[in-house]
Amino acid sequence: MTAAIALEERQNNRYEQLEQLRRQMAAVSGKVGSRWRAAEHPADVLPDSESLLAVPDALAELLPAGLPKGTVAVLSGARSLPVGIVAAVTSAGGHAAVVGLPDFGLLAAAEMGADLSRLAVIPKPGTDPVEVAAVLMDGMDLVVLGLAGRSVPPTRARAVVARARQRGCTLLVTQGQWQGAPLRMDARVCGYEITGGRSGVPVSGCGRISRVQVSIRARGRT
Amino acid sequence: MTARVLAIWCMDWPAVAAAAAAGLPPTTQVAVTLANRVVACSAAAREVGVRRGLRRREAQARCPQVHVAAADPARDARFFEGVIVAVDDVVPRAEVLRPGLLVLPVRGAARYFGSEQVAAERLVDAVAAAGAECQIGIADQLPTAVFAARVGRVVDPGQDATFLSELSIRQLAGEPSLSGPGRVELSDLLWRMGIRTLGQFAALPRGDVASRFGADAVVAHRFARGEPGRGPYGRELPPDLDAVLHCDPPIERVDAAAFAGRTLAAALHRSLEEAGVGCTRLAIHAVTAGGGELTRVWRCAEPLTEDATADRVRWQLDGWLTSRRAGKGGPTGPVTMLRLEPVEVVSAEALQLPLWGCLGEEDRLRARRALIRVQGLLGQEAVQVPVLSGGRGPAERITLTPLGDELVPRAAPDRPWPGQLPQPAPTVIFGDTGGQERSDSGMNTGGQERSDSGMNTGGQERSDSGMNTGGQERSDPGSNPVELLDAQGDPVRVTARGVFTAEPVRLDGAGSHYRGELSWWAGPWPVDERWWDQNQEAGRSGSGRTARAQVLVADTALLLCYRQRRWYLEGVYE
Numbered sequence: 001m002t003a004a005i006a007l008e009e010r011q012n013n014r015y016e017q018l019e020q021l022r023r024q025m026a027a028v029s030g031k032v033g034s035r036w037r038a039a040e041h042p043a044d045v046l047p048d049s050e051s052l053l054a055v056p057d058a059l060a061e062l063l064p065a066g067l068p069k070g071t072v073a074v075l076s077g078a079r080s081l082p083v084g085i086v087a088a089v090t091s092a093g094g095h096a097a098v099v100g101l102p103d104f105g106l107l108a109a110a111e112m113g114a115d116l117s118r119l120a121v122i123p124k125p126g127t128d129p130v131e132v133a134a135v136l137m138d139g140m141d142l143v144v145l146g147l148a149g150r151s152v153p154p155t156r157a158r159a160v161v162a163r164a165r166q167r168g169c170t171l172l173v174t175q176g177q178w179q180g181a182p183l184r185m186d187a188r189v190c191g192y193e194i195t196g197g198r199s200g201v202p203v204s205g206c207g208r209i210s211r212v213q214v215s216i217r218a219r220g221r222t
Numbered sequence: 223m224t225a226r227v228l229a230i231w232c233m234d235w236p237a238v239a240a241a242a243a244a245g246l247p248p249t250t251q252v253a254v255t256l257a258n259r260v261v262a263c264s265a266a267a268r269e270v271g272v273r274r275g276l277r278r279r280e281a282q283a284r285c286p287q288v289h290v291a292a293a294d295p296a297r298d299a300r301f302f303e304g305v306i307v308a309v310d311d312v313v314p315r316a317e318v319l320r321p322g323l324l325v326l327p328v329r330g331a332a333r334y335f336g337s338e339q340v341a342a343e344r345l346v347d348a349v350a351a352a353g354a355e356c357q358i359g360i361a362d363q364l365p366t367a368v369f370a371a372r373v374g375r376v377v378d379p380g381q382d383a384t385f386l387s388e389l390s391i392r393q394l395a396g397e398p399s400l401s402g403p404g405r406v407e408l409s410d411l412l413w414r415m416g417i418r419t420l421g422q423f424a425a426l427p428r429g430d431v432a433s434r435f436g437a438d439a440v441v442a443h444r445f446a447r448g449e450p451g452r453g454p455y456g457r458e459l460p461p462d463l464d465a466v467l468h469c470d471p472p473i474e475r476v477d478a479a480a481f482a483g484r485t486l487a488a489a490l491h492r493s494l495e496e497a498g499v500g501c502t503r504l505a506i507h508a509v510t511a512g513g514g515e516l517t518r519v520w521r522c523a524e525p526l527t528e529d530a531t532a533d534r535v536r537w538q539l540d541g542w543l544t545s546r547r548a549g550k551g552g553p554t555g556p557v558t559m560l561r562l563e564p565v566e567v568v569s570a571e572a573l574q575l576p577l578w579g580c581l582g583e584e585d586r587l588r589a590r591r592a593l594i595r596v597q598g599l600l601g602q603e604a605v606q607v608p609v610l611s612g613g614r615g616p617a618e619r620i621t622l623t624p625l626g627d628e629l630v631p632r633a634a635p636d637r638p639w640p641g642q643l644p645q646p647a648p649t650v651i652f653g654d655t656g657g658q659e660r661s662d663s664g665m666n667t668g669g670q671e672r673s674d675s676g677m678n679t680g681g682q683e684r685s686d687s688g689m690n691t692g693g694q695e696r697s698d699p700g701s702n703p704v705e706l707l708d709a710q711g712d713p714v715r716v717t718a719r720g721v722f723t724a725e726p727v728r729l730d731g732a733g734s735h736y737r738g739e740l741s742w743w744a745g746p747w748p749v750d751e752r753w754w755d756q757n758q759e760a761g762r763s764g765s766g767r768t769a770r771a772q773v774l775v776a777d778t779a780l781l782l783c784y785r786q787r788r789w790y791l792e793g794v795y796e
Contacts, residue, residue: 078796079649095589105649105793106608106620116608120593120625126600135599139592141585189796192779194742202742202774204725208644209744209772209779212795 014182015220018068053142053170054092056084056112062218063183069141070165071182072157075174078187079105080214082144082172087112090119094141097122100129101146101174134160137169147176154179183220190215225453226338226379227364228328230309230345231371232302232356235322236262239301240291242353253281256293263288298322308352312344317454319399323371325364325454338376361385364453365400365445369393382448387421394420394442402438411435420446463497465490465562472511472556476540482560483535490562491528500525503566506538512554516542521602521626522594525568533591535562537598593625602626610635614749615770615783616647616793641749643770648781648793652702702791704731704782706773716769716784720748729775731791738776745771746784 052066059081060066067073067085075081083105086096091113098104102123110116125132130152133145137160152160157179164171173181189212196207232238236254241264246252251267253260255278263272263281271284282288298321309316309324316326331341342358349356359370361377366386370377377385394409395401417423423431424446431443444451467486473479494501502525508516520534539557546554593605606622612633613619619642621631706714708724715723722745731737746769769784770792781793 079794080796083649093585095585097589097593103650103652105616105647105651107610107616107647107651108649110608110610110620111645111647116610116620118589119608120589121606121608121622122596122600122604123606124600124604126604132596132599135595136592138595139585139589189778192774192795194744196744204740204743207744209646209795210644212646212649212779214796 053085054088054094056088059084059088059216062216067170067183069168069170072161072164072171072173072178073183073185074178074181075172076184076186078189078212078214080108080189080212081185081187081216082174083109084112085172086119086142086144087114089142090115094118095139096120096142096144097133097136097140098144099133099136099146100125100148101144104144104146130156130160133171134163137163137167137171140169142170142172144172144174146174147178149176151177152179157181183218185216185218187214187216189213226328226332226360226362227367227453228313228326228331228338228342228345228358228360229364229367229371230305230316230324230326230349230356230358231368232305232322232349232354234262234264235302235354236293236298237264237267238354239298239321240294241289242301243297244289244291246289248353248355251285251288253278253285253288253290254293255281255290261293295321304352305349305354305356308348309345312348313341319368319397323368323397323399325367327454328360342376361448363445363448363451365397365451366448368397368400372396383421383424383446386446386448387419387424389420391417391419391423394423394446400445402441404436404438405442408435408439408442424448463490463493463499463501463564463567465493467560469556469558469560472558473539473560474543474556476536476543479539479543479557480532480536483532483539486535486560486562487528487532490531490564494564494567497567499564499567499569501531501564501566502526502568503564504531504534505563505565506535507561507563508539508542508557509559509561510555511558514554518598519565519602520594520598521566530591531562534594534598535560537595541598590625597625612637612639614639614641614643616643616781617651619647641747643747643781646795648795650794650796652791652793702731704729704736704789704791706771706782706789714789715787716746716748716767718767720746720767720769722746726771726773729773729780736775736778736780736791736794740773740775741777742774743771744773745769745782747771 051068053069055063055067082098082101086098087109089096090109093115095118098119098121100122104121104123106114106116106119106121109119122132122136129145129147129150133143136143152173160171161180191213192209193211193213194202194207195210196203237252238248240254241248241250241252244252248264249266250264251270251272252264253267253272253276254262258278260272260274260276260278260281262274267281267285267288272281272288276284278290282290302318302321306316306318306324309326313326313328313331316324318324328338328341332338335341335344338360342360345358346356357371357374359367359372359375359377361367361370362379362382366377366382369389370385375385391409391412394412395405412423417426423443426443428440428443432440441451465486467482467489469478469482473482490501502522504520504522504526506518506520510516518538520538522530526534539560542557597605603624605625607625607629608620608622609629609631611619611621611631612635618633619635621629623629706726707728707730708714709727710724711728712724714726717723726740726743728739729737749768749770767784771782771784773780773782779795780791781795783790783792
């Protein structure tokens with residue numbers, strides 16, 4: 001039955017298709033207990049933690065289908081995005097590793113709620129950071145990989161993507177070229193909130209930065 | 223309180239051993255000769271005039287019935303074994319200086335038997351039961367105890383030098399097992415210079431002795447003063463737990479390595495189990511067909527299980543063989559011999575897992591295994607685990623520890639840290655410098671050219687700075703010097719009172735691509751720390767204060783740190 005549906009829905013983009021499948025599965029499981037049928041959103045029935053990675057609340061609105069486990073996403077722009085995702089994943093009980101980003105703001109992650117005991121950093125992954133990330137996929141829920149300007153050829157990327165899917169580990173690639181990623185996110189700082197200004201306008205010499213506003217644009221492969 | 227040493231001296235041991243070898247009673251006259259000279263004689267022979275140094279013929283002339291035997295160190299040692307066993311029964315773990323002379327730490331025995339005298343009596347009885355006579359000396363230091371044994375004395379604690387001061391300077395070379403080469407010449411020389419007792423020698427200044435007579439004389443001088451030296455060990459040697467595998471055929475492939483790892487781990491854990499210990503640090507040695515030797519030490523927070531050991535051996539061999547194929551060093555040929563050596567062991571109780579496990583334990587172990595595997599590829603220090611620490615700057619508030627080490631924050635995070643920056647912290651933190659000296663030497667000279675040449679892409683430049691300053695200490699900002707300028711283009715500094723010398727207007731960073739007019743700034747916030755510490759003061763802020771400031775340049779907020787009269791880019795809010 002699912003195969004037939006998948007054929008019908010081929011025109012739709014990937015997220016709608018996933019949503020559709022999830023609804024089907026929810027309907028199936030709903031038949032077992034009557035209590036479940038009463039759920040208002042059938043999609044809620046499937047526990048998100050099994051297929052989706054925890055993301056920051058702001059990001060959850062942006063990605064209607066969430067960030068599925070076992071995918072590869074390319075991040076660019078402001079660092080708050082990977083820091084926030086690391087914080088969300090570790091606070092939700094997942095394990096994360098940060099490879100090749102020696103300037104990763106760990107304190108900022110901790111302030112965003114990260115559980116540092118579930119986090120490991122490899123600031124200097126040597127000549128082949130992709131290999132290190134591939135090894136880490138065995139045990140981690142999230143690997144943030146800084147390529148430091150390198151570009152990964154499509155053949156290599158494909159092997160790593162397959163491994164990520166098999167292990168259920170999400171790979172976030174930053175600072176480099178990665179061919180054929182299904183999801184790209186770009187974050188830009190769009191403003192700062194500064195305390196101590198006069199009628200909302202910051203005055204030089206006064207105040208501190210109290211909040212960083214980041215706008216994130218996500219692009220999925222259709 | 224120094225450990226007291228007891229020496230057991232069996233008189234004329236070569237003669238006693240020679241008599242025993244010939245089946246003669248110990249009371250017969252025996253002379254042991256070497257190169258036609260008497261080197262040892264029994265007490266009975268001495269009574270009738272046989273002395274050390276006599277020619278054999280002359281000894282036979284003085285005592286016609288003397289039994290003459292050639293010197294044989296192997297025979298001496300063989301017969302002394304019985305005495306060692308007898309002593310071991312009373313006080314274990316005695317050390318043999320030479321056949322005929324034993325030393326052991328007496329503290330435990332004295333406590334067990336009640337006093338040193340009682341312990342000495344027991345030992346004399348035990349040696350007598352083994353068929354030998356002995357004298358016992360007790361003193362603070364090992365050489366003193368040996369000389370005390372010659373006169374059968376117990377030297378009171380702290381009286382070593384007093385006891386030795388009476389002895390002739392010739393005694394310096396009296397015990398060959400305690401003196402280095404050239405000691406005879408030294409004692410001869412001292413005698414001729416008019417120094418007749420050890421007391422006179424001990425009274426000489428150490429510097430004079432060292433400059434005139436050399437290193438061995440210093441050792442002798444320490445002995446003459448009764449100063450602490452190397453005492454008997456007195457502890458059980460750790461059991462030999464190594465597991466060795468000779469690989470035939472030599473290992474060249476990873477699957478063979480996995481098999482070898484499994485076999486070796488089983489062997490190692492059998493011996494560990496028998497010893498009742500768990501291994502927390504494991505050294506993997508490999509010998510290659512080319513004769514090369516490779517060693518890597520694996521360290522783990524919890525004792526290794528058999529599977530974990532096998533995994534580590536496999537990963538290590540995998541790493542070595544892979545690096546060999548890639549032509550990046552590694553073994554010079556296939557691996558022919560593997561040895562696992564438990565470098566650090568703990569008692570096996572530490573290996574008890576909780577009965578029910580705990581939530582997420584499986585995931586935690588899985589993550590840990592992956593990280594340990596990366597450690598195998600890159601080295602112990604490569605994988606770092608963060609822990610919140612105390613401090614004022616954003617970099618100081620995270621302590622990075624290599625995975626496997628104990629997580630100890632450098633400073634207590636729960637104390638109040640006045641001057642700590644409020645939330646949010648910058649999400650990009652520069653300042654991976656390997657310490658104060660490194661950043662001082664490197665950044666003023668090389669840093670500027672480097673960044674000038676590589677200004678094109680932000681990502682490239684950032685990685686450059688991270689690589690050049692490779693240390694793991696995220697304590698000191700400093701890899702990104704910037705210039706904070708006022709309206710006239712002069713550099714802005716922070717005064718001793720903690721204010722800017724002028725209003726900052728421009729940021730010009732040679733080492734940063736954040737440059738331009740400031741649209742907003744705040745600060746400086748002086749950092750008051752370590753002013754009580756002389757060294758830190760000199761190194762950190764001896765030439766000016768430390769302060770932080772936030773600036774907004776080209777719609778990017780930056781955190782700057784002022785240190786040693788310079789501004790550094792410490793973090794970016796992005």
